[in-house]
Structures are given as C-alpha cells and as structure tokens.
Amino acid sequence: MIKKLQRRFILVAMASMMIVMVLIFGGVILFNHLSMQKEISEILDIITENDGTFPMDYNKIAKNYYSTTGHFGFRLTGESSYELRYFTVWVDADGSVTKTSLSHIAAVTEEEAGTFAAEALEKEGTGSTTQGEVVSEGDDTTPAADYTYQISQEDDGSRMIVFLDCTSRYLSIRNFAYRCEMIGTGGLILVFVLILIFSKRVLRPVISSMEKQKQFITDAGHELKTPLAIISANTEVLEMTSGKNEWTESILNQVKRLDLLVKSLITLARLDEQTEDMPLTHVNLSQLAEEAAATFRPLAVQGGKTLTAQIAPDVSRLGIEKSLRQLISILLDNAIKYCDDGGEVKITLISRNKGKGAVIAVSNPYRDGANVDYSRFFERFYRADASRNSAKAGFGIGLSIADDIVTAHRGKISVGWKDGTITFSVVL
Numbered sequence: 225m226i227k228k229l230q231r232r233f234i235l236v237a238m239a240s241m242m243i244v245m246v247l248i249f250g251g252v253i254l255f256n257h258l259s260m261q262k263e264i265s266e267i268l269d270i271i272t273e274n275d276g277t278f279p280m281d282y283n284k285i286a287k288n289y290y291s292t293t294g295h296f297g298f299r300l301t302g303e304s305s306y307e308l309r310y311f312t313v314w315v316d317a318d319g320s321v322t323k324t325s326l327s328h329i330a331a332v333t334e335e336e337a338g339t340f341a342a343e344a345l346e347k348e349g350t351g352s353t354t355q356g357e358v359v360s361e362g363d364d365t366t367p368a369a370d371y372t373y374q375i376s377q378e379d380d381g382s383r384m385i386v387f388l389d390c391t392s393r394y395l396s397i398r399n400f401a402y403r404c405e406m407i408g409t410g411g412l413i414l415v416f417v418l419i420l421i422f423s424k425r426v427l428r429p430v431i432s433s434m435e436k437q438k439q440f441i442t443d444a445g446h447e448l449k450t451p452l453a454i455i456s457a458n459t460e461v462l463e464m465t466s467g468k469n470e471w472t473e474s475i476l477n478q479v480k481r482l483d484l485l486v487k488s489l490i491t492l493a494r495l496d497e498q499t500e501d502m503p504l505t506h507v508n509l510s511q512l513a514e515e516a517a518a519t520f521r522p523l524a525v526q527g528g529k530t531l532t533a534q535i536a537p538d539v540s541r542l543g544i545e546k547s548l549r550q551l552i553s554i555l556l557d558n559a560i561k562y563c564d565d566g567g568e569v570k571i572t573l574i575s576r577n578k579g580k581g582a583v584i585a586v587s588n589p590y591r592d593g594a595n596v597d598y599s600r601f602f603e604r605f606y607r608a609d610a611s612r613n614s615a616k617a618g619f620g621i622g623l624s625i626a627d628d629i630v631t632a633h634r635g636k637i638s639v640g641w642k643d644g645t646i647t648f649s650v651v652l
Contacts, residue, residue, distance in 0.1 A: 229430065230423050233423055237415075237423075238416055238419065241415050245408045252404070257397055260393050260394075264390055267308065269374075272384065272386055276325055276386055277325070278304070278308055278310070308389075309388070310389060311326045311329045311387050312384060312385065312387070314383070315345065315383050315385070317381030317382055319345055340373070340385075340387055344375060345383075368391075370390050372390045445487075448486050449486065456476060456479045459476050459479070460476075491550075504544065507544075507548050508538070508539075509541055509573060510535050510536060510573060512549050512552055513533065513535045513571060513573045514533065514535055515549075516556055517535070524569055528565055529567055529569060529588075531560070532569070532570050533570075534571075534572045536575050543652070544632075547629045547632070550629065551626050555584070557622065558648070562646075564588070567588055570587050571585070572584070573585075583649060583650065583651050584650040585648065585649045587647035587648070588645065590641065596641070601623055602637070626650075630652070637649070
C-alpha cells in the first residue's frame with residue numbers, strides 16, 4: 225500500500241509538471257510562430273503594394289505603413305530593404321511567365337522562379353490575393369530553402385507572385401522548439417529525480433499514520449483475543465454447571481462473531497505486508513476452485529440452494545496460494561449468503577489470452593439487486609442493508625478483503641447485475 229501510494233504521488237506530480245511544461249513551452253512556441261507568420265504576411269503586403277519591390281526609402285515606409293501602435297510584426301529599420309531575400313514573378317492570364325525580378329536574391333534562377341510560380345498557381349488556382357508556401361529541395365551545391373509566396377491578381381487577369389525566403393525564420397523556430405524539447409525533457413528528468421528522493425519525506429506523515437493504524441488494529445486484535453477466549457471459556461463452564469440456555473448460547477454466538485471480526489480486521493491490516501514479503505508461486509487456480517466448490521456445496525444445499533461449477537482444467541497463475549484460496553472462498557460465501565431461496569450459485573473459471581490470464585466469475589440470483597449501489601460494494605464495512613439489521617450475518621469486510629487480494633495480485637475485480645443475477649468477476 226505504501227509503495228502504491230508513493231507511485232501514485234510520483235505519477236500525479238510528474239503528470240502535473242508535464243502538463244504545465246507543455247502548456248508553457250507550447251504556448252511560447254505557438255506565440256513565436258504566430259508572430260513570425262504575422263511578420264511574413266506584413267512584409268509580403270509591403271512588397272505587393274509596391275509593385276513587387278520592397279521600398280528603399282525607409283521614411284516612405286515608416287510614413288505609409290508604420291504606426292506607434294506597432295503595426296508591423298517585425299522591427300523596421302533602415303537596413304530592412306537590404307536584409308530581405310525575395311523575388312517576384314509576373315504571369316499573364318494564361319499562366320505564362322512575362323517577367324521576373326531576381327535582384328534581391330542570388331540562389332534562384334529565372335527557370336527556377338518560373339517553376340516556383342507554376343507550383344504556386346497549381347496550388348492556389350485562380351483566386352484573389354492569397355498566400356502559401358513552396359519548398360526548394362536543394363542539391364549538392366544549393367541547400368534547401370523555404371519560400372512563402374503571395375499572389376495578387378490584376379483586373380486584366382494577370383497575376384504577380386512575390387516569394388519571400390523564410391528559411392532562416394523557419395529554421396529559427398525549429399531550433400527553438402528543439403531547445404524547448406531538450407530543456408523540457410531535462411527538466412522532467414530532474415523533477416522526477418527530486419520527487420523520487422523527497423517523496424518519502426513528503427509522504428512520511430501519511431505513511432506514519434497508516435502504520436500506526438495497522439499496528440493499532442493488530443495490537444487491539446491480539447488484546448481482544450484474550451478476553452474473548454476467557455468469556456467463551458467461562459460461558460462453557462456455566463453451561464456445564466447450570467446447563468445450556470438461551471443466554472449462554474447468545475453469549476457464545478456473539479463471541480464467535482467478535483472473534484471473526486477481529487480476524488478479518490487483522491487480515492486487512494496484514495494483507496499488504498504479506499503480499500510484499502511472501503514469494504510468489506505458480507498457483508493451480510483450477511484445483512483451488514474445485515476444492516472451494518466441494519467445500520461450499522454442502523452449505524448451499526443446507527440453505528436450500530445449489531452450487532454448480534464450470535472450471536477449466538490446469539489454469540494457473542503466479543500468486544500467493546493462501547490469499548487466492550481466501551479470495552474464492554469469500555466470493556462463494558457471499559454468493560450463497562445473498563442468493564435467492566432455491567437459487568443456483570455458479571462459479572466459472574476460464575483461461576484467456578493464450579493462458580496468460582484467468583477469469584473467475586461467481587454469480588447467483590439476486591432479485592433485490594436492481595436499486596443497489598454497486599460502486600460501494602468493495603468499501604470496508606459497507607452493506608447494502610443500511611440498517612445493518614439483516615438476518616444475513618456479516619460485517620461488510622469480506623468483499624473489501626477480496627478487493628485488496630485482487631489488487632495485490634495486479635488484477636481487477638468488478639460486480640454487475642443483469643436480469644436478476646448478480647455476478648462478481650475477477651481478472652488475473
């Protein structure tokens with residue numbers, strides 16, 4: 225239980241940290257990417273509005289486009305016209321290249337410019353002003369490049385296509401994202417190590433409280449055994465000297481009831497430690513199920529019910545034999561206890577996933593199960609009869625013990641009700 229609690233704490237802490245880091249780094253990367261797209265779009269707008277050329281006159285640009293509110297997504301300087309790498313292609317209404325301007329780029333030839341223009345037109349069709357991207361694959365002498373283009377259409381059907389070299393911008397974003405990924409991964413590893421080191425210290429008060437509770441239950445159980453034994457012995461002496469009567473029988477019944485409760489509480493307190501300390505062995509579940517069915521069949525008959533078994537042969541799993549035997553006994557005892565009069569209790573055991581798993585199912589008729597809260601069946605001391613005055617004896621601990629046993633064996637237990645029949649299923 226303590227190790228499970230520690231694992232959950234580490235898992236929740238790491239998941240929370242990962243979500244925060246993804247949101248932070250993802251938000252920063254997204255913001256940078258959107259800013260870059262805004263910058264590219266505004267540069268293309270300026271070139272398009274100035275007939276395919278970025279104006280050399282800084283004052284003209286500043287007067288016509290720049291405002292104190294920061295209209296541009298980029299910083300406009302007197303060197304901007306010299307820093308930008310772009311080229312422009314003009315095509316007629318038929319899509320034939322009529323003119324190219326390569327004065328602000330060195331890595332593109334007229335033939336390549338025409339190819340890029342054809343590719344852009346093929347992607348965008350004959351729409352109005354639009355933007356897109358084309359990529360130059362590059363070769364042994366020319367590196368690959370990313371170009372963002374903008375198409376503007378004139379009244380006569382001709383179009384001007386401006387291509388802006390955005391290779392360095394995209395590379396910068398990719399490098400930034402890669403650095404964020406490396407920093408985030410390193411940060412998560414560091415956080416994991418720190419949480420692993422300090423988790424026990426953080427959970428120490430909780431662990432101490434759980435240990436004290438378990439120790440209290442164990443100590444109280446042992447302390448209660450002695451007075452219960454004395455009460456039982458004294459009552460038996462009274463029966464021998466004065467004869468049996470309803471009072472002595474009631475005392476002995478209540479002593480047995482308390483003794484069973486004490487044993488159940490001690491079992492719950494010790495279950496985790498037993499599972500962690502005891503070695504796992506190959507347990508023949510088929511044999512355990514057959515033996516349990518044979519043991520409980522007379523009890524079912526005594527109560528006017530029947531017990532049938534459909535058990536696959538040679539089904540085995542790694543586990544603790546004593547605990548798995550107790551698990552099957554708890555399910556059968558519970559089924560017989562709550563089975564409708566004259567009903568049939570059925571236990572089945574099958575192998576699945578090519579022998580790597582096993583399913584144990586115990587079912588019985590239960591006409592009163594339509595409005596029962598099955599989500600609480602495995603809570604300690606829970607009973608469907610809230611008044612706890614049911615004639616059916618029990619403390620509401622058995623199914624809780626079964627749940628702990630299944631959890632300790634890394635399995636899953638569930639309960640369902642359909643067509644008047646309740647079924648407990650255990651997957652190991």
